[in-house]
Amino acid sequence: MLEATEVTKKVYVFEPDELEALLEKTREEVRTKYLIGETWTIEDINKRLRGKRxxxxxxxxxxxxxxxxxxxxxxxxYPHSAGGDGNRYLFRATRMAQWLEDNMDQISKGGWHND
Incomplete structure (x- = not known):
């Protein structure tokens, strides 16, 4: 025979702004945890920028x-050809991801051009 079990759970109610802040904090924690200790090449940045050349x-x-x-x-x-001490570009993933996010508006407009 089935027995009934009483379950007590907390239910949290958030204001929309509070919920959005919590979601953003959680997203940032996941992004950071995933990227810690990782390095990126130009090819990795290319994937994140959806195929820019x-x-x-x-x-x-x-x-x-x-x-x-x-x-x-x-x-x-970065490469010798750009004045660096290596033969390719190598980026710290956590900091580059944040920089890309902070500058996405300008990047999506084609970046910075020396006019």
């Missing part, structure tokens, strides 16, 4: 913001 990424996103990327620790290594 490598040449456009370097010419209109990376090179114009090279000093900024170095100063925030997003860029770990």
């Amino acid at each position: 490598r040449g456009d990424i370097t010419a209109h996103i990376i090179i114009p913001k090279l000093d900024e990327l170095l100063s925030i620790g997003a860029l770990l290594m």
